[in-house]
Amino acid sequence: MLVGATSEPGGESVAASADPGSARRLQPLLHDLVGTVMAPTSALSGPDGQVRPAGVQGLFHADRRALSQVVLLVDGREPEALGHVHEGAGRTRFVSVVRWHGDAIADPTVRLDRVREIGAYGMGERVEIVSTASVPVAVTVTIDVACDFAPIEVVKSGGPAAAAEPDGSGAGELWWKSEAGRVTVVGEAASAEAAPGGGRLQWEVSLPPRGRAVLRWEAVVDDPAAIVVAPAGAPEWSRPEVSAADRRLTRLLGQSLEDLRSLRLAEADAPEDTFLGAGVPWFLTLFGRDSIWAARMLLPLGTGLAAGTLRVLARRQGTRVDAASGEAPGKIMHELRRHEFALESENLRLPAAYYGTIDATPLWITLLHDAWRWGMPEGEVAALVPALEAALGWLAGHADPDGDGFIEYVDTSSHGLANQGWKDSGDAVRFHHGGQARPPIALVEVQGYAYQAARHAAALLDAFGRPGGSRWRDYAEALAARFRERFWVDGPDGPFPALALDRDKRPVDALTSNIGHLLGTGLLSAEESERVAGLLAGPSMAEGFGLRTMSARDAGFSPLSYHCGSIWAHDTAIVMAGLAREGFGAQAAGLAEGLLAAGEAFGYRLPELYAGDGGLGRPLPYPAACRPQAWSAAAAVTVAHAALGLYPDVPGGRVLLRPLAGAPLGPVSARGLRIGDASVDVAVDSAGRPTVSGLPAGMALDIA
Known part of the structure; x- marks a missing residue:
């Protein structure tokens, strides 16, 4: 709080200034509510x-x-x-x-x-x-x-x-x-x-x-x-029986599943399809990116939530070009409100249906692919192929307005979100020296999402007899080559991918958690993935309670900044999952331990984000963080999934079992995971040896 500010618990703060007669409104605090x-x-x-x-x-x-x-x-x-x-x-x-x-x-x-x-x-x-x-x-x-x-x-x-x-x-x-x-x-x-x-x-x-x-x-x-209502019926996911030597995992998972159940929503005019509202209190509605990530994290518990989320967003997929809302043909929306959402103090006026997001569309494609791999019924996947093709149309055209081969954004309305990736605060994209990048901006993680989406789309097009698979595999390889040429920069600890390219195509050279989202997308080579894993595990990034959004060595770092030094549970979980999938078990285990420690400190209800301070013995709250919040709660499922390492490919008839090497979280077992219609049990013993039972008939098992 600013010196001289006054507040009551959960109340409005009025900041003191040089002029005692002036004051500015501040967003109310949430951390003590x-x-x-x-x-x-x-x-x-x-x-x-x-x-x-x-x-x-x-x-x-x-x-x-x-x-x-x-x-x-x-x-x-x-x-x-x-x-x-x-x-x-x-x-x-x-x-x-x-x-x-x-x-x-x-x-x-x-x-x-x-x-x-x-x-x-x-x-x-x-x-x-x-x-x-x-x-x-x-x-x-x-x-x-x-x-x-x-x-x-x-x-x-x-x-x-x-x-x-x-x-x-x-x-x-x-x-x-x-x-x-x-x-x-x-x-x-x-x-x-x-x-x-x-x-x-x-x-x-x-x-x-x-x-x-x-x-x-x-x-x-x-x-x-x-415009949003409570869905009928029980949650669309299983409630597995999880046992772990580290009781923090079972406690965090139990509270998180209750919170996720409380965040279920449906549209008033289509109550049959469920999605997760992003968070309480500011975002208890449909948010494209947030709802997609939460559904993706919950895939080990079933594909029902993913199917509902995919259909809801497909129904509202863009059909026209509209600068005021950010809509474009094939684009997946950002958020849905009952009326315009206006914050005059920030010059922010978002239409009720707002499309100002650069990443929701490729993430929608990947959610469809991943749900297909986890056993989403073939007929439900096929019904969404036209929406997939429309999303690819956006990726091929409107996603790259200047034709340089990268996915980029700019707010042409002058009253929308200045930054349109998951780090969407106005000061989120900063150079190492602290200066802010100017749009159009091509974010690093979005290039990874686009690469992965192109390859996943190619697999879906081939499987469902649609043309274009080869085109999108070529698109992905060309994007990878351009990325390798333009995004890598040298830093104090060696080369790493820049946060973004700015309007002049200069690399924005801050070291951030964004680069961790590239892990598991396939965009990086094995050597490049090892570089990224090592940098993210370093003391300037891995803070003990999770992954900082920005390195403490960057000039823009502040532990209480929304996106430039704080820790986000979902961000940490996404990077942890990528590390686990690519075999960096020790680094993944370190981030998992951070989330478990933070969960314990926050009563097993992880907030949207918390401060990136180090050495305090416990995480400090970020005072305006949503809690409960969908992708923070879903992070608990990701921790359990990474420990067990179950990766199915139902269309291919195979399951890969690749738990964290050496069982760094101790023995873990889960009864009642879902692959298609099958209830699957997985266990990892104290030596890291996995076992699985209940696989769908005919599926081959690979143990890595």
Whole structure:
């Protein structure tokens, strides 16, 4: 926080400046808030369970805040919080004590548990008051509520949002109505009273000695204009039974799978196809890149999520050229909102359907290929081949606007994202000396994605009797030759691939985690992969809790920068997976250990990102990180998958088993992984020897 800034937990900060009369709005902080989620609904509160009218606290539904305050009082006072625990997807228990009641002894004798449950269309709480006192206890319990219908972009910008006046009350009920819908609050056996700026539910509770009472209330959101809804049915992936000597892995995986279950979404007009919302609170909607990566990471648990994600994005594939939205024929979209997403302080105005991403299209192609290899039904793959061909059309044309043979981006709208790779903050692409690159920009990892997508597309075209396979294999080889000629630069520790090429085709010579995304794509030779693996394992990059986004030796490095020195769980997992696939077991194990240590420090709910500080003994939070977040949660699956090393090729009839050499994470086993329709069990013993059972009939096994 800036010197002289003021803040309250989870609240809006106002930075002091040289002019005491001036102030700027700051994005509210998240790191000290507790999220309870069942998409498209989420609640963010303090660790005590209170939702205060500050910052980003509130009950949200599909990009809009429904309740901006939910404060529970006992006799007009706040209970004293002891702690909270997540009890599964969409459920959190907050525990507090009421020490001014009960026996006059040191031990608290009146306890209050607040069990919060989020459903797809609202929130309910069960308030349990338990007395172990030897005397009767009489209390007045109130819950003060307020509603502001604030759009998520107003909340994100730290902007003001006035509480709405209730439209009515009666019989334990309060309600608010606007063009955004209706919010109804109902207290079972409570009295309800409207008041300026909100309303109150109230209960009178009398407990006999050692007595107990349960109070219930709920908030229901009616939002007919929402474009995302909760999908029906159970999750589209298996829940494997995982055993590991390192209990951190099983704990991280267990919490992550619950978080992933809570992030499932579908489109309102096509509820049969499920995808994962990117993260709470800012991105609980369809994000092309994020949803694709999360689905790809979950392929060892089944292809259902990948199939739904592929179909949703194919339906919204670009059909025209539109500078305002970034749309182009064949292009896969970036994000979907109910209306324009505007942050005036950043000169950012994104249309409801925004296509400003350079990497989602090649990643979509690779997800289709990988899902096919994991056993996605052939008919479902075939139905997406026309979308594949359209995506290849974009890759052959609009992806390379200046015709230099590299995939590059530039925001021609002047109000979209300045950077359009996964590191999309405005200052993410920096030279070693700290200066920022100017667009058009060709990112290093995107060239790897394009190379891999071209080769994967060629395999799919051949398999499904479509022309063009040879063309795309030639495209890939020509891209590799150009890449080798233009991207490699010399640094203090020898040659490495630059972060990008700028508008003048100069290599952007910062050492970043982006180059780790090349591992496993096939773009690098064996010698080049070894160079990259060694550099990423060095002390300036591998920080002990994961992989820094930028080397600590670069001038632009800051451990609390969004993309220039922080650590992202998904980024670390992607690089770890590439290292494991290419046989760099020791380096992969080091990153896996970092993720497990970070998971333990964050209560096994990995945030979107955290600080890249070293030597502090535990990771520091990045204060505005989403949590839970889809690809961070999916990183736990990637850690388990890398340890086990199961790589199927269902169309080819083969399975490769290549666990991390020497079992650096100790013995690991998983029962209930999925290859096609088959439930597969894999185990790696303490010596690193793998075994597998349950493979689909006729599949040959190769052990590396």
